[in-house]
Amino acid sequence: MLKQHIEDFLVRKISGYPAAELLVAVSGGLDSMVLLHALAALAVKYQVLKCRVVHFNHHLRGQDANDDECFVARYCRQQAMELIVGQGRNIPEQRRQQGLSLEEAAREARYLFFDRCLAEKRQSWLLTAHTASDQAETVIMNLLRGSGLRGLKGIPAQRGRILRPLLALERREIQAYATRHAVPFVEDRTNRSFAFTRNRIRHQLLPLLKQEAGARLEKRLSAMAAGLAADLAVIDELVENFVSRWVEFDAKRRELFVNRRQLKNQSPGLLPHIIERCIFLAGCRKQLPERTLSTLVKLAVGENRKSLTSFRLADKLFFVVQAERIIIGGRNFEVENRQAFFLHIPGPGAYPLPENRGLLQIEFLEKREIDVNLQSGNDPEDGEIFDADSISFPLVLRSWQPGDVFFPLGMAGRRKKVKN
Structure with a gap:
């Protein structure tokens, strides 16, 4: 048999x-x-x-x-x-x-x-x-x-x-x-x-x-x-049709450009698949968690057309949202001479940071969920895990200032300067 x-x-x-x-x-x-x-x-x-x-x-x-x-x-x-x-x-x-x-x-x-x-x-x-x-x-x-x-x-x-x-x-x-x-x-x-x-x-x-x-x-x-x-095969056909029409690739700079206006016209259910495919084509080989894709969709279709929002991906790539297009590549398009800022954090949620500094996302996780993600290699490269009992809201997030230090674990209480 x-x-x-x-x-x-x-x-x-x-x-x-x-x-x-x-x-x-x-x-x-x-x-x-x-x-x-x-x-x-x-x-x-x-x-x-x-x-x-x-x-x-x-x-x-x-x-x-x-x-x-x-x-x-x-x-x-x-x-x-x-x-x-x-x-x-x-x-x-x-x-x-x-x-x-x-x-x-x-x-x-x-x-x-x-x-x-x-x-x-x-x-x-x-x-x-x-x-x-x-x-x-x-x-x-x-x-x-x-x-x-x-x-x-x-x-x-x-x-x-x-x-x-x-x-x-x-x-x-x-x-x-x-x-x-x-x-x-x-x-x-x-x-x-x-x-x-x-x-x-x-x-x-x-x-x-x-x-x-x-x-x-x-x-x-x-x-x-x-x-x-079989269902995804149908979705992938729709995604490839969008990519062939509304996505451009700069081979010299290895940057991918997505027509944001046309992206926002697509079915909401298709958006995470389009974004995931574009990120893959830009060179990211690490599978994105569902919550990261959800965050990127919100950034991509957000209505604040004047702001420039950036999200750092794996493989040294940035997801940059501009008024008319989304750029996925190795440049962060950072704004020079940024101004100092103080941001009030009342509780868990997603907080866009000013002047293209990215997105701060705070959420509570069960210990079992943390264990599964760590063993699976899904812990975020630019994230940290803290003991929830040691944190009390509201928090205040501020920009870097000269003289800032921190005390890394395993360094016997010695401090280290925080670089800009």
Whole structure:
């Protein structure tokens, strides 16, 4: 049944199947080894079907990561299969430079390797072993983060020449196949650690939800994600139509210009998708939280046409709102010789700062929400978290003055000057 499911999927996705060249992403874990085993059987059935194995060593788990690489290499030798190995030796440094969580940085490095493999094998398709269980975990995790439709659509079954043929199958189906065919695999010990949000969802939250919703919950969540992906495809078509007509790009300065008048004429439900797409095209690769997108929409369609408002994004980009256009790029368009200011803050809310200083946003968060965001790498680059009990409103925010100092944590009470 599993092999038939994979074959049906490939027939739908690959023109000319089974005459195809497949790159199979194999970590050595249960899911990827089952996928490889099934594809190897199909390759025997169809001599024109070619399979190569790709493995990426993130070098994040010490000797365990090297052992996994050796396991995959040994299996490929036994099966006379070609193996392509990628090495991710600088992921922690890339994480710091790009402001990503460790999981995001690892994924970025892994898919860059996959893309290089596909570029070298221009007629090939790359297959990963994501399952309906992975999909359910991703949807729930994004729901807890407050993601919009793009988060709730989860993992796509296809992205370019990357295919995921197991996405409609639950992990228990994968386990049953592995038992029936004695498929060897390695166990990643970090999959049992409750230090990771995904593992707590997998081992604690999902079992509780299944007691209420039934054992087929994962497949229902996966089907819901597929439906949302289809809806988003329609939205994306509308977004691309707007971008092609009303967005300009200065390649020399790497700045993107959005016609603000035309943006304000769009449906309110389409605005966050247009803004998110424009920010992506400008070079920001970090997924924006829903509340940040909501703030940017309010800035973009605000009626104060005389003010110049700026919002700092990830990847050293600024979102600058002018009377007739929005500029997304690396310049802040700061006003020189700013005047000193004092701003009264009565409570939580969003407060535009004078003279293009940006936006101050204050909100109360539950401790659990803070923990989820920090573990997911969604803590804002230009934000700070304070103990709410140590703050009392109203507050007064003022501009920098010569001689201002602060006392950083971990410096034994020594003070440090605040730079302008």
